[in-house]
Amino acid sequence: MLQQKIPATVITGFLGAGKTTMIRNLLQNANGKRIALIINEFGDLGVDGDVLKGCGAEACSEDDIIELTNGCICCTVADDFIPTMSKLLERENRPDHIVIETSGLALPQPLVAAFNWPEIKTQVTVDGVITVVDSAAVAAGRFADDHDRVDALRVEDDNLDHESPLEELFEDQLTAADLIVLNKTDLIDAAGLKAVREEVASRITRKPAMIEARNGEVAAAVLLGLGIGSEDDIANRKSHHDLEHENGEEHDHDHDEFESFVVEVGAVADPAGFVERLKGVIAAHDILRLKGFADVPGKSMRLLIQAVGSRIDQYFERAWKPGEARGTRLVVIGLHDIDEPAIRAAIAAAAN
Ligand SMILES: Nc1nc2c(ncn2[C@@H]2O[C@H](COP(=O)(O)OP(=O)(O)OP(=O)(O)O)[C@@H](O)[C@H]2O)c(=O)[nH]1
Known part of the structure; x- marks a missing residue:
């Protein structure tokens, strides 16, 4: 009998945007769904995993929380992510839904593209890519092009032909999104939020839905069940890195910024x-x-x-x-x- 594909939601967003907070909230309001979580964190302490294991939600037991700690998920797709997914899919008691939290420094594109690999394509599909945005950081100009800083970095490193690394990554994560969650709305006023909406929209050519949240409080029904199949559309969501590659510029995406x-x-x-x-x-x-x-x-x-x-x-x-x-x-x-x-x-x- 043909098994239905398991939906997988990819949750991305810059460092500290509120991904773990949103997932914690999701697990506590999962309406009976059994969720497996794959968490990838930059930095060697495993804080996110601990926070999520401690949340005691029935939707996700400690066995269902898998931490990928060998670097950023976008660079370890073949060695880490695919084998982890394969193992998860071999389990007798398969989850209803898989949620993947990328590190705050990950490019989502290679991860989403991995869902086209034969090992998993027949069994899982990307339900949607959700990009969490720290609205207060955007309002404070965190991702605006800081010319002085980039120029200073360039002086140190001739190979740096990027815009600001923060700005580039921010745009790449937005470009991959099916849904954008403007989080931390409690930290800015209505005019600030309007400006954040406009700034985020100006960074992308696709027009994914944008919703607002505080403390990542978004109903599970809004986050899960988008039914997009994002892996089929990933070629239309190219990162700066993909585009540079196509232009014949060769440099690795290795997080050394x-x-x-x-x-x-x-x-x-x-x-x-x-x-x-x-x-x-x-x-x-x-x-x-x-x-x-x-x-x-x-x-x-x-x-x-x-x-x-x-x-x-x-x-x-x-x-x-x-x-x-x-x-x-x-x-x-x-x-x-x-x-x-x-x-x-x-x-x-x-x-x-
Ligand atoms: N004021 C405010 N703080 C928030 C909100 N959402 C999350 N935070 C706080 O922001 C901090 C970072 O939240 P996390 O959920 O850990 O962020 P993250 O995106 O998982 O972080 P990384 O995994 O390090 O990239 C925590 O201290 C949260 O409590 C919000 O809507 N408002």
Whole structure:
């Protein structure tokens, strides 16, 4: 008997846009659907996986959460993604729906194109590509072409023939979308949001639907069941990288415009002060994303710290497990020229 193809939703969007938050909300409102999650994260800490495993949603047990940690999913399609999908599809108890969260630095195009590979084409289809946008970051000009900065990078690296790496990636993720979620609307006013809509629309030639959200709260029925089959249309959604390739320009998409490292420091006795001081470190070094867990003496739970630009959220996430080494570990992501030694020293100083 011919099995129906399993729908797979690809959720993309720049670092910190709110992908994990939206998925968490989706899992808690999945209306009885069994969802398998494939999560790809940039940075070596696996924070997203932990956050999602801790959400206790019935739609998705811990076994159904698969983390791809060997780099950005767009570069590891053959070695990582396809074998993972094949294994998932061999399971006796197949999921009703697959949700894939790309890293914030991934180009969605190679991932969507992978659904045309014979191993999975007969069994799965891309229900839709959903691109989550940090509306506040757009309003603040985060993705606008920063000519001074790009020129400075070019001086260091002759091969850099791109626009700003942030701008390019932002556009590539929008170009791939079937649905755009303008998230974090709580952080801007109506006029700001209108400007964000216009800016996003001006970046793409296709016209996917755009919806607004705060904290990724979008009904499951809106996110799942788009029924697009995006893999059949991926040739019409070319990334800057694809276009440069077609023009005979050869350079790899290897994320070397971005840098990530993990900083470990001791226990943090004054978490409020630490977070305030971190804001200063983030601003001084133009850190794009910082996230991880802190060990607060006398607390049985670990403190989750999430920074997107200089906005920081923090909450006690779960109890340290018996035998788990307590510690403060934060992943830092920035452009490739961020000053790692200085940031390490500044975070260590901020913790004391
Ligand atoms: N104010 C506000 N904060 C939000 C909203 N959505 C998400 N956040 C916060 O933004 C931060 C980043 O959210 P995530 O869901 O982890 O973002 P992400 O896109 O998964 O991040 P990466 O996986 O690192 O790319 C967290 O601190 C969230 O709580 C929102 O609508 N409003």
